[in-house]
Amino acid sequence: MPAEDLRDKNMEETKRKKKKKRFSYYGMRAVLVLYFRYFLLWDSDLSTSIYHAFVALCYLTPILGAIIADSWLGKFKTIIYLSIVYAVGQVIMAVSTIHDITDTDRDGSPDNLTLHIALSMLGLFLIALGTGGIKPCVAAFGGDQFQEHQSRQLNTFFSVFYLCINAGSLLSTLITPVLRGARSLSTLPEPPPPHRAPETFSTQQCGIHTQQQCYPLAFGVPAALMVVSLVVFIAGSGMYVKTDPEGNIMWSVCKCIGFAIKNRFRHRSKLYPKREHWMDWADEKYDKLLIAQIKMVLKVLFLYIPLPMFWTLFDQKGSRWTLQATTMSGDFGGFILQPDQMQTVNPILILTLVPIMDRLVFPLIQKCGLNFRYRMTRLKETMLRKQILEPLIVREHPLKRMTVGMLFAAAAFVCAAVVQVEIDKTLPDFPSSSQSQLKVVNMYGGSLGVRFSSGEPLTIHSYEASLSCSSQSSVDYLTFDQQEITVSLTTDPVITNPLRLIRGSRQTLVIPAEPERMYLEEDINSKPKEGKNAVRRAFTLSNGHQSCEFSRKFGFGSSYTFLVPADVFSSECESVKEVEDMEPNSVHMALQIPQYFLMTSGEVLFSVTGLQFSYSQAPKNMKSVLQAGWLCTNAVGNIIVLIVAELGKLPKQWAEYVLFASLLVAVSIIFSIMAYFYTYIDPAEIEAQILKEQHLDTEDEKKEKKKEETLEMQDKEVKQTKI
């Protein structure tokens, strides 16, 4: 098979594996929090924390995978073995979600939750080890399929590789929740009383004795796909370029760095001449090539220091931005978009933006001469003149691209802040922690005068019986600074009642047909979660006939009270009255599209380029290690989100967005300065040069030795002749 065809085939195989692997990973992530919340019955905080800890672990384990690949098994075998670990983890995870395995009394609920928790934690640990461990190897292994002169194809590979990640992510985010059996992610109700499944909202159920939410399918299908992808990958084994591991390189690197530090410390006196680089203090004991390779890696790792800040903003798509969407309207006319489905905008945009950037924007920038070329060593320039390194030199400046990517992400957060300000204008005015709010609902049957303590008397009209939208009525909340108040009704005789309000809360005073039986109802004190609606019923006197049925379309995030008269019959639905406690969300989710667009453009510039950069600047035997370092910046970014979310609670959400945007601008300025001083290298060339020098040194030594030997021989001959 011709070399080009072979390369294309290898590329295809690697991409196919990547697509299934990412389907599997993102598919599982999509339902994980829901599994914690509704199957293991953990509260929201615990579910969210364990979820983020899992994601952070997934981006820390690449270091382990890289060490195994570069120093022991090689990338190919590491991918295979860790994929097996990954698939086993997913199977364990799928088994842990089968309620029947512990449901001895067959009531539809697992009887030994501890076993389910233990199994799922073991499964998740193996998955994190597998997915994280494979990640740096897959990218580096793909890169290994190209030769040095194929830098353009290499860049295309990384772009296509990224497209596959996102195709997998998009498909799985859409399909896995369907496999689980939910109509949509956000239509799930609050967890039912212990271990009863929320049946009314499921479209698909499974189980042996009782039918439940289909978590085993949601986790099992990604597991099966993982096995398929592994088989496909192994089937292509004969076509790959496989580089051998070069011994325990990480251990040698650590020992070499340790020796350099120790040696430097031992020779700290000014009497010793300085060395060009602190790593040169390892010269006495370690190979020049190893020292040069460590210098290359350290240079890149140093450049990575500011990068986690980008991920800190990027990863808030899944948290803050989704929460923001819950306070917006997802009614797109033809279809309704749920707040968490808004996240699919990211992979959709990636799938369109990567080809546009690759084929249109970057070549255009290059044509217009806006990019500046690599700062090159003299050797490279000479070679350029000789047109030897042409393909290498005409590349764009990746670090510049990454800086622009960071600025795009900052701009996305500014957009999010503007949208937040618009949302805040529409949000209800909730009571502060020292205030209480009260609203009166009159079901008495006629207009009533109501007076609270010292306040002005109010006239509250009785609600007319109607269910039509046009005659909805709402009563504004009254705000009180005191907790103990008295209410007087202008009935005959006047009815006066003391009321005890709850601080920081909203309540409704319901005046039924018998006004002396007035009562307080607690209202919700925030917008209904996840963009859902809140509906409650207020009865006058229940007589067991409240069975009328009607359908009504509610706006996102609205809250209603239905007033049901005592004598309502199914034929008399019209006598049920609807009160709007909270207006539906009026800012449209489409307003989030600009921030998604900017963030995703930033991602293409930053993330895709960062992947290529990490590969191109790494010495041959440390490619996976540097990929792992790159992924670690993502893990650190996630940890920053956790810390900031816990500690830095700003009173206004828009202010937090602006704060993050400003921090990223500051960090990108620092990064651009660091990037300015970074000299691009061609690791292969440097390695070749050092090897050549070493070879020359040994040649010189040999020549020197030969000369000495010849001289000695001549001396001997002269001596013998003299004798």
Ligand SMILES: CC(C)[C@H](NC(=O)[C@H](C)N)C(=O)O
């Ligand atoms: C974490 C990376 C940026 C990457 N994620 C994406 O591409 C998202 C889906 N746009 C990944 O490797 O998962």
